[in-house]
Amino acid sequence: MNFAVADIEVNRVEEFVDPNCDPMTFFPTLTPEIVARNLDWMAPQFWDTARNMISLTMQTWVLKTRHHTVLVDTCNGNHKPRSYFPAADMLNTPYLERLSSVGVKPEEVDFVFCTHMHIDHVGWNTRLENGNWVPTFPKAKYLFAQKEYAQYLPENYIDGKAPMFVDVFEDSVLPVIAAGQAQMVAGGYQLNDRLTIEPAPGHTPGHYIVRAGTSDDTALFVGDAIHHPIQIAEPHLSTAYCIDQKLAAQSRTRILEDCVEHGHLLVPTHFDPPYIGHVRRGVQGFQFVPGR
Ligand SMILES: [Zn+2]
Numbered sequence: 303m304n305f306a307v308a309d310i311e312v313n314r315v316e317e318f319v320d321p322n323c324d325p326m327t328f329f330p331t332l333t334p335e336i337v338a339r340n341l342d343w344m345a346p347q348f349w350d351t352a353r354n355m356i357s358l359t360m361q362t363w364v365l366k367t368r369h370h371t372v373l374v375d376t377c378n379g380n381h382k383p384r385s386y387f388p389a390a391d392m393l394n395t396p397y398l399e400r401l402s403s404v405g406v407k408p409e410e411v412d413f414v415f416c417t418h419m420h421i422d423h424v425g426w427n428t429r430l431e432n433g434n435w436v437p438t439f440p441k442a443k444y445l446f447a448q449k450e451y452a453q454y455l456p457e458n459y460i461d462g463k464a465p466m467f468v469d470v471f472e473d474s475v476l477p478v479i480a481a482g483q484a485q486m487v488a489g490g491y492q493l494n495d496r497l498t499i500e501p502a503p504g505h506t507p508g509h510y511i512v513r514a515g516t517s518d519d520t521a522l523f524v525g526d527a528i529h530h531p532i533q534i535a536e537p538h539l540s541t542a543y544c545i546d547q548k549l550a551a552q553s554r555t556r557i558l559e560d561c562v563e564h565g566h567l568l569v570p571t572h573f574d575p576p577y578i579g580h581v582r583r584g585v586q587g588f589q590f591v592p593g594r
Contacts, residue, residue: 305578305594307567308515310367310496313404314577317360317377317397317426320389325349325356325532329539330547332532340535347592348531348574356530358572360390360422362397363523364404365514367496370412373439374512374523375571379425382473387421397426398438411439415499416475417525418506419450420543421467423571424474435477444478445499448486450508451475466543502527502557504540504550511557521567521578527554528570534558534581534590558588567594 304314326332337349345351363374377397378390385391398408416424427444428435437444452458454471478484487510491499498513505526512523526543527550533539537555540547561568561581569578579592 305567307521308496308519310365310514310521312514312521312569313364313366313406315362315364315397315400315404317362317395318389318393319357319359319574321350321355321357322389323356323358325354325530328356328529328541329532330542332539336532336536336539340532343535343590344532356532357574358529359574359577361571361577362401362426363569363571364401364406365497366406367494369494370497371406371410372413372415372497373411373442374415375417375423375525376414376426376438378422379428379474381430382425383469384421390421390425393425408439409441411442413493414439414442414444415510415512415523416444416446417511417523417527417571418509419446419454419467419471419475420506420526421470423525424470427474428477435473437478437481437483442483443485444483445485445487445491445493446475447499447501447508447510448488449501449503450506451486453507465545502553504546504548504553505544507545509553520564521569522557522561523569523571524557525571527557528568529572531573531579531590531592534568534588535584535586537587562588 305312360377362376365372380393426438429438453465499510502509502511514521538551540550544550558581562583568581576593579590582589
C-alpha cells in the first residue's frame with residue numbers, strides 16, 4: 303500500500319514518466335523571474351535546472367474502500383496512435399501487470415473515475431481486442447462529467463471546430479458508452495459516504511476532482527487542476543492545455559484554500575516523487591509540503 307486515507311487503501315500504478323516537458327511552453331505566462339524565486343524549494347526534486355525541464359509522471363490512483371475498487375484516471379493506454387504526443391504513441395507498457403501487482407485484476411474494478419477526457423486520463427479505459435477498442439474493465443461503471451462529454455458532440459463544436467483530443471474521445475470514451483458502462487454525472491455526485499465528485503472546471507469544461515475519506519481524514523484527487531508543484535506557490539499559472547486559463551486558476555486556488563483550511567492531503571495526477579503532499583499558506587500563494 304502507498305498510503306491510507308481514513309479506511310481507504312490507496313495504491314499508485316505508474317505508466318511512464320515524461321522527462322521532456324518544457325515549462326516555458328507548458329505554462330504560457332511563466333517567466334524566468336517566477337522560476338528564479340521558486341527554484342530554491344523546487345530543485346532538484348521538481349525542476350531539472352541543467353536542462354530547464356520538468357517531468358510529468360503518468361499514473362493511476364487505485365482506491366480500495368470497504369466495498370469497492372476504484373481507479374482515478376487511466377493514463378494513456380497501449381497501442382494507441384498518438385503521433386502528436388510521441389511519448390504516448392503506440393505504447394506497450396505492462397500497466398495491467400502493475401495493476402495486478404497491487405492486487406487488482408481488470409474484472410475486479412468497480413468504478414473508473416475520469417477527471418476529464420484528455421489523452422493521459424482515459425487511455426486505459428479501453429484496450430485493443432481483435433482490432434476493436436473494448437472496455438478494459440468489463441464490470442466497471444465509468445464516471446464522466448456530462449459537461450465534458452457534451453463538448454465532443456458535433457452540435458456543440460465551437461465555430462465548427464472539434465475540441466482537443468477528439469480521437470481520444472473516439473477510441474477511449476465512445477466504446478465505453480457503446481458497452482453501456484458509462485455513467486454521466488451532472489455537477490457534484492456522491493458515490494457513497496467515502497467518495498464524492500466535485501466540479502473543478504477550467505482545465506476542461508467538465509473537469510472534476512474526487513474527494514475521498516471522512517471529514518477527519520480527507521484526500522483530494524485533483525487530476526489536472528494542478529499539474530506541477532510550481533502551481534501551488536504560483537496558482538495563477540495555468541497550462542497551454544487549459545481551455546479557460548482564468549477559470550482553471552480559480553478552481554486551483556479554491557482547492558488549495560480547502561487543503562490549507564482543513565489539512566486535506568493533495569493527490570495530483572502528474573507530480574514526481576513523493577507524488578502527494580500537504581499545503582500551507584506561503585509568503586505569496588501557498589507552500590507545498592511533500593509527502594504523507
Ligand atoms: Zn494530464
